[in-house]
Amino acid sequence: MKQFIIVHYGEIGLKKSNTDYFLKKLRKRLKMVLEKRFKRTFSIKHILRRFLIDLPEDFDRDQYIELLEKMFGIKNFKFVKVGSIDLNKLGEQIWRNLPKEEYKSFRVRVKRSMDLPYKSVEAERDLGAVMIDKGLDLPVKMKDAELEIDIEFFNDKAFLSFKKYTGPGGLSPNSQGKLISLISSGIDSPVASYMMMKRGARVVFAHFHSFPYSDTDEMEQVKDLVKILSEYQFDTKLYLIPFGKIQKVIATNLKIPGKVRTVIYRRIMLRIAEAISRKEKANGLVTGDSFGQVASQTPENMFAIHEVSHIPIFQPLIGFDKEDVVEYANKIGTFDISKLPCKDSCTMFMPRIPELRANVHDILEYEKDLPFDEWTATSLKDSEIIIF
Ligand code: ATP
Ligand code: MG
Numbered sequence: 001m002k003q004f005i006i007v008h009y010g011e012i013g014l015k016k017s018n019t020d021y022f023l024k025k026l027r028k029r030l031k032m033v034l035e036k037r038f039k040r041t042f043s044i045k046h047i048l049r050r051f052l053i054d055l056p057e058d059f060d061r062d063q064y065i066e067l068l069e070k071m072f073g074i075k076n077f078k079f080v081k082v083g084s085i086d087l088n089k090l091g092e093q094i095w096r097n098l099p100k101e102e103y104k105s106f107r108v109r110v111k112r113s114m115d116l117p118y119k120s121v122e123a124e125r126d127l128g129a130v131m132i133d134k135g136l137d138l139p140v141k142m143k144d145a146e147l148e149i150d151i152e153f154f155n156d157k158a159f160l161s162f163k164k165y166t167g168p169g170g171l172s173p174n175s176q177g178k179l180i181s182l183i184s185s186g187i188d189s190p191v192a193s194y195m196m197m198k199r200g201a202r203v204v205f206a207h208f209h210s211f212p213y214s215d216t217d218e219m220e221q222v223k224d225l226v227k228i229l230s231e232y233q234f235d236t237k238l239y240l241i242p243f244g245k246i247q248k249v250i251a252t253n254l255k256i257p258g259k260v261r262t263v264i265y266r267r268i269m270l271r272i273a274e275a276i277s278r279k280e281k282a283n284g285l286v287t288g289d290s291f292g293q294v295a296s297q298t299p300e301n302m303f304a305i306h307e308v309s310h311i312p313i314f315q316p317l318i319g320f321d322k323e324d325v326v327e328y329a330n331k332i333g334t335f336d337i338s339k340l341p342c343k344d345s346c347t348m349f350m351p352r353i354p355e356l357r358a359n360v361h362d363i364l365e366y367e368k369d370l371p372f373d374e375w376t377a378t379s380l381k382d383s384e385i386i387i388f
Helices: 016-038 061-068 087-097 120-134 188-198 217-232 244-251 258-280 299-306 322-332 360-367 372-382
Strands: 003-009 044-046 051-054 074-083 106-112 147-154 157-161 178-182 202-209 237-242 384-387
Touching: 003 016, 003 061, 003 157, 016 044, 016 051, 016 061, 061 074, 074 087, 074 147, 087 120, 087 147, 087 157, 106 120, 120 147, 178 188, 178 258, 188 202, 188 217, 188 322, 202 217, 202 258, 217 237, 237 258, 237 372, 244 258, 258 299, 258 360, 258 372, 299 360
Parallel strands: 106 147, 178 202, 202 237
Antiparallel strands: 003 051, 003 074, 044 051, 074 157, 147 157, 237 384
């Protein structure tokens, strides 16, 4: 029997006049990912609010699941076989294809997007009766049945499946323009980047490192994190920006009180990230800040830090508890890398007791004679760019 994958999408179907734009982006992404991975062409048709992807005779389900589970915009997907719209014939086809596993309950679920001489509930009842007649010795359970015999009628055919896989949701990849994500080796910023990609942003990564004042562990960790995140978009770019020299100048400047260093480092990172955003034609920055989590994240300090930026700073984790971020990081697969111990660039030149309520006027005074334009230009020139 000919097999297909049916993909259902979520929020992008609610976009009214913009739906076509999002569907085009999702279809393009599906086609590119599948064709690159399996080295063959795929026909992907959009029929009545779902995508229908043709499958080759021989295919490995797990390989497809792995790709589709990482495709933003997808609500769920399933592997389907084509059956008859004649319920007797269809019952026979379902029976022949029933999975061999042991189940405790079953139900038939029918969805109709075409004219048929029977209603969906009637088809569910009839097909359920056929299964019992043929010897399926299981109770029917309308909610949370273990075996769900799923039929969609459209395009003059029945499409049958026995298992539905959940997609990651969100908006179509690359549908919302570019953002520069400030990524550390910590737990938060990789999750924040994921969140913005899920909302359709194309993310370019920027990491500030202290090498040669530190070893390369942190940089390697960041590369591993970006590699995981790069599976959600094409041509992922990571800027590795040397930051140690700048930190050293700040840390040894006697006019700058030790406790405001962190705020000043962050302000410099934002200046450089903004310059990268101009170069990349991006529309904003992303950070993994969470309100009140660490010293740099008090409202006063966040104000003092953000004051320097002329473009929006998106902080998708702002209201998250750490536990929730960890749960996400585990789900994405970044947690095991983020939790590895390493000296991060900020702790290197960090004050022992950080300021909790920085004052912008004081900060501007401390920053008065610092050569920011020169630092920004040198940082861009000396950055290493890695493409994943
Ligand atoms: P994370 O777990 O993402 O490191 P955090 O809770 O440790 O976050 P901070 O260290 O205060 O918080 O950093 C706040 C945000 O600043 C980070 O989420 C990240 O977006 C950015 N950031 C911090 N250090 C760096 C760095 N070395 N390079 C790039 N961005 C950084
Ligand atoms: Mg950190």
